[in-house]
Amino acid sequence: MKYLISLVVCLFTSYIPFKFDLVKTKDTSNEYISDLEEKLGKDMSSKKPDFTIKGVSAEAGESLVKNGFVPKSMGKKAGRQSKHFVCTSCHNVVKEDPDLANPNAQARLDFAIQKGLPFLQGSPLYGVVNRSTYYNGDYYKKYGNLVNKAKNNIREAIQLCAQECAQGRKLDQWEVESILAYFWKIGIKRNDISLSDVEKAALVQASKSDDAMMKKKGLELLSLKYMDRADATFVPPPSNRKVGNGLAGNASNGAKIYELSCLYCHQKQKYSYLDLDKSKLSLNYLKRHLDTYHRQSVYQVTRWGVPVYNGKKSYMPQYTLERMSEQQLTDLVSYING
Ligand code: HEC
Ligand code: HEC
Numbered sequence: 457m458k459y460l461i462s463l464v465v466c467l468f469t470s471y472i473p474f475k476f477d478l479v480k481t482k483d484t485s486n487e488y489i490s491d492l493e494e495k496l497g498k499d500m501s502s503k504k505p506d507f508t509i510k511g512v513s514a515e516a517g518e519s520l521v522k523n524g525f526v527p528k529s530m531g532k533k534a535g536r537q538s539k540h541f542v543c544t545s546c547h548n549v550v551k552e553d554p555d556l557a558n559p560n561a562q563a564r565l566d567f568a569i570q571k572g573l574p575f576l577q578g579s580p581l582y583g584v585v586n587r588s589t590y591y592n593g594d595y596y597k598k599y600g601n602l603v604n605k606a607k608n609n610i611r612e613a614i615q616l617c618a619q620e621c622a623q624g625r626k627l628d629q630w631e632v633e634s635i636l637a638y639f640w641k642i643g644i645k646r647n648d649i650s651l652s653d654v655e656k657a658a659l660v661q662a663s664k665s666d667d668a669m670m671k672k673k674g675l676e677l678l679s680l681k682y683m684d685r686a687d688a689t690f691v692p693p694p695s696n697r698k699v700g701n702g703l704a705g706n707a708s709n710g711a712k713i714y715e716l717s718c719l720y721c722h723q724k725q726k727y728s729y730l731d732l733d734k735s736k737l738s739l740n741y742l743k744r745h746l747d748t749y750h751r752q753s754v755y756q757v758t759r760w761g762v763p764v765y766n767g768k769k770s771y772m773p774q775y776t777l778e779r780m781s782e783q784q785l786t787d788l789v790s791y792i793n794g
Contacts, residue, residue: 489586489648492663497668516531517637520638521549524542539769540622545576549580550582561780562781565713577774582642583642599620610639611636623770659677700789706783710788719734755789
């Protein structure tokens with residue numbers, strides 16, 4: 457990978473005209489990388505919201521994502537989307553991976569601690585317009601054919617999650633377009649990816665140039681700076697729940713996972729009837745069920761999730777390997793075991 461990067465940069469910079477002036481072309485603006493990509497020839501028109509539909513606005517979309525409804529003051533009123541969740545129950549709306557080219561669960565947790573963000577099962581909605589495929593990896597096992605429609609279509613991806621993940625009603629067209637409009641506001645910006653001054657200047661040059669080859673190289677360079685999909689690998693709980701997965705746990709790291717993930721939904725029954733806190737009572741409850749095969753076992757709920765149950769539509773999403781590593785699960789167990 458490293459080799460590939462330097463090769464591309466090298467090919468790219470070798471393309472820069474001889475009299476390239478780094479200082480003059482130095483660019484300090486923090487534009488959306490999608491704007492830059494469009495200047496380099498990428499066609500993103502299919503993802504653009506349709507503002508001709510009545511009621512569509514990024515503000516309405518933001519309100520739907522964060523509060524689950526749109527107040528009348530925003531032009532068009534809509535009832536609550538889900539009784540159980542809002543989109544931000546499971547997704548961050550800001551950058552959560554320090555290195556967008558190499559997302560990593562522990563680097564994300566460290567970043568979450570530093571920024572006071574929750575550590576959640578869903579990938580961030582920040583940067584979702586910059587991805588080219590959705591519900592990747594093993595998600596077809598969970599959502600079956602629904603994934604086919606949503607895989608390459610951001611509108612269907614939104615609709616799938618509203619109904620299946622959030623267990624709510626279907627969104628109206630103006631609501632989908634509004635959410636999409638909001639997603640464009642939380643797209644990846646240039647300062648969120650790491651670019652050297654030379655690379656920045658080269659990109660500015662390429663975006664102003666008429667040279668198709670140079671533009672193509674610019675797009676290739678940018679594509680190495682962030683992941684255009686969120687990978688997802690389902691893993692089962694350890695086969696022997698008494699022994700665990702054989703790793704040594706770090707309880708203080710586990711405490712952070714408990715706080716920024718489990719308690720985000722369970723403290724004061726925010727999104728679940730199960731009320732958890734940091735008391736001995738809570739921790740002993742989890743400890744007691746840990747090595748069982750019940751829906752109260754931490755191994756069970758993290759890796760399989762908790763299904764919709766008894767006609768109640770609430771459920772708990774599982775953590776993929778990308779969202780909680782095997783080491784992190786061991787750390788969490790180590791914290792619970794005290
Ligand atoms: C109960 C948890 C939960 C809620 C609530 C929820 N989501 Fe999701 N969402 C997920 C999970 C888990 C995934 C699967 C994979 C991922 O995010 O990469 C997902 C995936 C997505 C994706 C595709 C991301 C990708 O890159 O594959 C979009 C878009 C999305 N959700 C939008 C929404 C919107 C909009 C709402 C609110 C209407 C919402 N979600 C509510 C859990 C949730
Ligand atoms: C996105 C929100 C969310 C997160 C994060 C979350 N949970 Fe849950 N959890 C739920 C929901 C919703 C249920 C389903 C129960 C219900 O209907 O209220 C649930 C169910 C459970 C249950 C089963 C309860 C029972 O008696 O049936 C356990 C145990 C549990 N969660 C533990 C955890 C632990 C441990 C973590 C952290 C690794 C965690 N949860 C993270 C939302 C969440």
